[in-house]
Amino acid sequence: MTRDSYASVAIRGSILYFVISDMANINSMYQNSLQFVKVLFNKAIDATPKNEDLDIRLKDLIATITKAIYSNISRGLFEADKLIFTYLIATSVNRNTGVITPSGWNTLLRGAMPLTAQQKDTKPLNPMPNTMNDLNYAILYSTVCQIEAFDGIIPDMKENIDNWTNWATSSNPQDEKLPGDWEETLTDFQKCILLKVFRPEKLMFAFKNYVRVHMGQYYVDS
Amino acid sequence: MESIYVDTDQLTPLIFILSTGADPTEQLYKFARDRDMMENLGTISLGQGQTKKALDLIEVSCKEGHWVLLQNCHLSQEFMPHLEKAVLKLPDNTEMNPNFRLYLTSTPIEFFPVSVLQNGVKLTTEPPRGIKANLKRSYAEISDAWLNDCKKEAIYRKMVFGVSFFHAIV
Numbered sequence: 001m002t003r004d005s006y007a008s009v010a011i012r013g014s015i016l017y018f019v020i021s022d023m024a025n026i027n028s029m030y031q032n033s034l035q036f037v038k039v040l041f042n043k044a045i046d047a048t049p050k051n052e053d054l055d056i057r058l059k060d061l062i063a064t065i066t067k068a069i070y071s072n073i074s075r076g077l078f079e080a081d082k083l084i085f086t087y088l089i090a091t092s093v094n095r096n097t098g099v100i101t102p103s104g105w106n107t108l109l110r111g112a113m114p115l116t117a118q119q120k121d122t123k124p125l126n127p128m129p130n131t132m133n134d135l136n137y138a139i140l141y142s143t144v145c146q147i148e149a150f151d152g153i154i155p156d157m158k159e160n161i162d163n164w165t166n167w168a169t170s171s172n173p174q175d176e177k178l179p180g181d182w183e184e185t186l187t188d189f190q191k192c193i194l195l196k197v198f199r200p201e202k203l204m205f206a207f208k209n210y211v212r213v214h215m216g217q218y219y220v221d222s
Numbered sequence: 223m224e225s226i227y228v229d230t231d232q233l234t235p236l237i238f239i240l241s242t243g244a245d246p247t248e249q250l251y252k253f254a255r256d257r258d259m260m261e262n263l264g265t266i267s268l269g270q271g272q273t274k275k276a277l278d279l280i281e282v283s284c285k286e287g288h289w290v291l292l293q294n295c296h297l298s299q300e301f302m303p304h305l306e307k308a309v310l311k312l313p314d315n316t317e318m319n320p321n322f323r324l325y326l327t328s329t330p331i332e333f334f335p336v337s338v339l340q341n342g343v344k345l346t347t348e349p350p351r352g353i354k355a356n357l358k359r360s361y362a363e364i365s366d367a368w369l370n371d372c373k374k375e376a377i378y379r380k381m382v383f384g385v386s387f388f389h390a391i392v
C-alpha cells in the first residue's frame with residue numbers, strides 16, 4: 001500500500017516524540033504533549049517542498065521534520081541539556097536501525113555487566129595496568145564478552161602497548177585515530193565505549209562529534 | 223523573538239524559562255514596541271493578591287486582542303491552578319480576538335501546570351557566557367549621558383569598568 005512506503009517518516013516522528021518526552025525527566029519544565037509535537041510534525045510536512053521521486057521525498061520529509069522539531073524544542077532547553085537532547089536523537093535513530101545494539105547502549109550507560117563463571121575464569125590480565133585501572137578494565141572486558149567487534153582487542157593492546165598508550169594519553173583522544181585496524185573496524189559508537197574506558201571526561205566532546213557526523217553541523221551550533 | 227512569535231497564537235502561551243541573572247522582560251518590551259503593541263501590553267508581577275487582577279486582565283485582553291505578561295509564576299503557587307483553568311478555557315472563548323497573546327515567565331518549578339507547559343511554546347533565557355559577552359551586556363544598559371554625568375570623568379569610567387568586570391567574573 002502507498003501509505004506503507006511512508007513508514008520511515010512515521011518512525012522518525014515517533015523516535016523524536018519519545019526522546020522529547022524523556023527530556024521531562026531532566027527538568028520538570030521540559031513538558032511537551034503528543035498533540036503539540038504532532039502539530040509541529042504536520043506543519044513540517046506542509047513546509048517540505050514536493051518531489052515526484054519517492055526516495056527523495058522521504059529523505060526531504062525526514063530532514064525537514066527532524067530540523068523543525070529539533071529547533072522548536074531545543075530553544076526551550078537550557079544550554080547544558082541541548083547536547084544530551086541531540087545525542088539522544090542521534091543514538092535513538094541508530095538504535096532503531098540496529099547500528100547501536102542494546103548491549104552496546106547498556107555498556108555506555110551503565111558500564112560493566114555481570115560476567116558468567118566461564119567468562120570470569122578466562123579473563124586475561126589487564127594488558128595496560130599503567131593507563132587503565134581495574135574498574136575500567138572490567139568495562140572493557142565486559143564489552144569484549146558482549147560485542148563481537150571487540151574480539152582480539154585485549155591481546156592487541158598487550159602487543160602494541162605503546163600505540164595504545166599514546167592514543168589513550170593524548171590530549172584529545174576523541175579526535176585521534178585508533179591504533180591499527182581498529183579505527184576502521186569499530187563504529188563511531190563503539191569508539192565512544194573505548195573512550196569511556198580510557199578517558200570518560202572526554203565523552204561529551206565525543207558525543208558532540210557523533211552528533212555532527214550523524215546529524216549535521218546544524219545540530220551542534222546552538 | 224520574531225521567529226518564535228509565529229509559533230504562538232491566541233491559544234498557545236509563550237513561557238520564558240528563567241535562570242539566575244537573565245530577564246527577558248526588556249526583550250519582550252522591545253518586541254512589543256517594534257510591533258506597536260506596547261500600549262496594549264499588560265504586565266503583572268505575580269505575588270500576593272494579584273490573582274483576581276491577573277484573571278481580569280486575561281479576560282479583558284482576550285476580548286480586546288491585547289498582550290498579557292505575567293511575571294514570576296514561581297512566586298505564586300496559589301495562582302497556578304487559576305492559570306491552568308484560564309488557559310484551558312481559552313479555546314471556548316467565543317469573543318476571542320486572534321491578536322491576544324499570553325506570555326509567562328517562571329524559573330523551573332515543580333508546581334507549574336503541566337497542561338500549560340505541554341501546549342505552550344517554551345524559551346529558555348540564560349545570561350551570556352564568557353567575560354566579553356557579560357561586559358557587553360552590562361555596557362548595553364549604560365548611556366553616554368550617564369557616563370558623562372560625573373565630574374571626575376576618568377576615575378568614574380575606570381570604576382565603572384572595574385565594577386562591570388567584577389560583575390562579569392563572579
